[in-house]
Amino acid sequence: MLVKKNIGFTLLEVLITMTIIAILSAVAAPSFITFIKRDRLVTNSNQLHSVFKFARSEAIKRDKSVSLKASNKQWIVQTTINSIQTTLNVFEITHNSISIDLKDINIFSTGELGYMSQILVSDNDSSTADLTLCILQSGQSWLVEAPETC
Numbered sequence: 001m002l003v004k005k006n007i008g009f010t011l012l013e014v015l016i017t018m019t020i021i022a023i024l025s026a027v028a029a030p031s032f033i034t035f036i037k038r039d040r041l042v043t044n045s046n047q048l049h050s051v052f053k054f055a056r057s058e059a060i061k062r063d064k065s066v067s068l069k070a071s072n073k074q075w076i077v078q079t080t081i082n083s084i085q086t087t088l089n090v091f092e093i094t095h096n097s098i099s100i101d102l103k104d105i106n107i108f109s110t111g112e113l114g115y116m117s118q119i120l121v122s123d124n125d126s127s128t129a130d131l132t133l134c135i136l137q138s139g140q141s142w143l144v145e146a147p148e149t150c
Contacts, residue, residue: 037128040095045121045131045143048100051075051091056139058088059107070102097123111139118150 009017052068055077059066062079066088069076075091093100100121107113116137122130134150135141144150 034127037097037123037125040098041121041123041128041131044094044098044100045133047094048075048091048119048121049133049141049143051077051089052105052133052135052141054089055105056107056111056141059109060111063109065109066107068103068105068107070104073100073102075102097125099124105135107139113137113139116150120146122146 055066055068058077058079064079064081066077066079069078073093076087077089077091078085078087080086098121101119103117103119105113105117113135114137117135119133119135120130121133130146132144132146132148132150133141134144136150
């Protein structure tokens, strides 16, 4: 005699599974949101640092001064080629929650600057640590986690 088996899930099994998924989602969501905020900060900081290093290397390579001009939410890398102001690269803030105190910086043909500079990258959220781009007068640069200073 053949016994017919029912294949599938009972309503109780589905409800228990959904409850477990809901609890795990509620526990994981806050840490995931913090991860996304931190990733935005790190990404913008690394891109900012990369643009500075690019500008410095271009100044040394071209044996010409290069300027980083702050304009709205952009940092524009410019130099003069054949008496024409030329844009070599542009850094742009990638998310509205990120604020960066961009400053005008001039890099000499030796790769040095006229003064030391600190640029804060922040999301104005206390749950994430802000980052600072430290730039020495010699042109050396690195990122530190705020409130540590250069």
